[in-house]
Amino acid sequence: MYPNLEQLxxxxxxxxxxxxxxxxxxxxxxxxxxxxLLTEADLAMQNQIEQALTTHWPQFAFLSEEMEQEAQHRLxxxxxxxxxxxxxxxxxxxxxxxxxxxxxxxxxxxKQQVVLGIVYDPLRNECFSxxxxxxxxxNGKPLGQHRPISSLQSGIGxxxxxxxxxxxxxxxxxxxxxxxxxxxxxxxxxxxxxxxxRGHVYLHGRQKLWDYAAGSLILSEAGGHALTLAGERVFxxxxxxxxxxxxxxxxxxxxxxxxxxxxx
Numbered sequence: 001m002y003p004n005l006e007q008l009x010x011x012x013x014x015x016x017x018x019x020x021x022x023x024x025x026x027x028x029x030x031x032x033x034x035x036x037l038l039t040e041a042d043l044a045m046q047n048q049i050e051q052a053l054t055t056h057w058p059q060f061a062f063l064s065e066e067m068e069q070e071a072q073h074r075l076x077x078x079x080x081x082x083x084x085x086x087x088x089x090x091x092x093x094x095x096x097x098x099x100x101x102x103x104x105x106x107x108x109x110x111k112q113q114v115v116l117g118i119v120y121d122p123l124r125n126e127c128f129s130x131x132x133x134x135x136x137x138x139n140g141k142p143l144g145q146h147r148p149i150s151s152l153q154s155g156i157g158x159x160x161x162x163x164x165x166x167x168x169x170x171x172x173x174x175x176x177x178x179x180x181x182x183x184x185x186x187x188x189x190x191x192x193x194x195x196x197x198r199g200h201v202y203l204h205g206r207q208k209l210w211d212y213a214a215g216s217l218i219l220s221e222a223g224g225h226a227l228t229l230a231g232e233r234v235f236x237x238x239x240x241x242x243x244x245x246x247x248x249x250x251x252x253x254x255x256x257x258x259x260x261x262x263x264x
Contacts, residue, residue, distance in 0.1 A: 002116060002131060003057050003108070006140065009118055009129050011052050016104050016122045019044045020089065024123075025098030039096055042066055045088030045104065053084055060084050060108065065210045069239065076209075076237045082110045083237075087210035090119075091186030105188035107213035112237055117214030119188045128192040130214075130221040136195060143222055146197030146248070152255045155200030157181045158190050163205035165229075168260070172203075177259045191215025194248055195222035201256045205229070206241035219246060225253040231264035 023041045046064045053062060060082040063075045075083050084106065089095055091102030100123045108116040115132045128143070130136045136143040149155050157178040161169045172181075178201060184190055187207050194202045195218050216235050219226060226234045226246035234244045245260055247253035257264075 005116060005118075005129050005131050005134075005137075007056075008106075008116070009120075009127050009140070011056075012049070012104055012106055012118050012120050013122075013125075013127055015045065015048050015052065016120050019048060020095070020102075020104070020122050024095060024100075039089065039092055041095065042089045042092060046086065049086055049088060049104075049106070057084075062086070063210075064088060065208070072239055076239065079109045079237055080111055082108060085109055085210050085213045087188065090188045090211060091184075094185040099185065101184050101186050101189065103186050103188045103192075105210060105214045107210075107217065109213065109237055114213050114217040114235060117217035119192050119214050119218060121189060121192075126192075128195070128218050130218045132217065132221070134221070136218050136221045138196070143196060148249045149200055149252065152177050152201065152252060152259065154179055155252065156198075157201050157203065158194060158199035159183060159201075159203045160190075160205065164203065165205065168229075177256075187211035188215045191219050191246070194246055195219045195224055197248060200247060200249075200252060202226075202244065202246040203260070205243050207244060208241055209237070209239060212242065212244065216244075219248070222248060224248040225250060227257060227262055227264055229260070229262060231262050 046066050050062050061075050062084045064086040087105040090105050095102040104120045106118045107114045117130045119128045127139050155178045159181050160183050193199050226244050229243040234242050247256050
């Protein structure tokens with residue numbers, strides 16, 4: 001039996017409001033070996049969420065971005081009993097710099113697939129949540145439908161150019177197929193904003209498991225579509241980074257992947 005999604009969402013919201021909001025733009029930070037940023041907020045969030053999950057659902061293992069890689073590998077070798085996958089602060093650079101775009105992302109991986117996903121944006125107080133086969137909720141209510149756009153040319157692209165192959169990045173920079181482009185700095189929110197119709201197409205070259213696990217379920221449950229640049233399904237229970245091209249609307253998705261020369 002899955003954990004109660006409402007109870008789980010309330011828990012994440014409460015911890016984020018307690019641990020993240022008071023530290024926003026004032027937190028001390030340090031650089032990790034892989035070149036990414038780590039703050040005391042990341043660690044405080046991880047510790048409190050792990051404690052809460054272990055207390056309420058001790059049957060599931062726990063994996064977080066801030067764990068040792070060897071431990072992460074070991075947990076992903078067998079997800080048959082269920083593994084929580086947490087990014088305690090997605091958008092750490094935004095958070096430390098005072099840019100108001102960051103989130104908490106939590107997924108439950110069971111038998112090689114994501115069955116629960118929560119992404120919470122503390123500053124907007126928006127909690128996106130999904131259970132496999134049950135649709136998407138925003139703050140406990142069904143995510144609303146949005147009017148489709150007429151074509152890719154009139155759309156907004158959420159695109160991270162930095163992590164794309166250089167030839168593709170150059171092509172997008174010089175001859176973009178959409179009307180305008182944004183890069184939020186929080187992968188989990190990218191997925192949710194595409195699901196909510198706040199952007200129309202999405203592209204990212206290197207996402208890690210904890211970045212996209214919850215968001216990929218949320219977009220899928222909203223009726224959206226996604227593939228890697230190699231034409232594969234995006235989610236894999238692996239530490240290897242994955243690319244993604246995505247859109248909410250089917251016709252727009254096919255137009256997007258056609259422009260990107262993705263076959264599947």
